[in-house]
Amino acid sequence: MKPTELRTSSDADLQEKLSGYREELFNLRWQSASHQNQNPKRAREVRRDVARILTIMNERKREGSGK
Secondary structure, eight states: OOHHHHHTSOHHHHHHHHHHHHHHHHHHHHHHHTTOOSOTHHHHHHHHHHHHHHHHHHHHHHHHHTO
């Protein structure tokens, strides 16, 4: 997902996407451990999407606190 799309999303949407990505990442790790992972690159993409969402959420939190 592109950062510009995430920046236009509301906080509730970001939180919902974050929980969905974390659940997907858990499932991908489970598949990888059981050697059933069909797309190993997907785990990397999901980790980066989680990081993007957390970065945007932290930026918004900092902006709101005035620092």
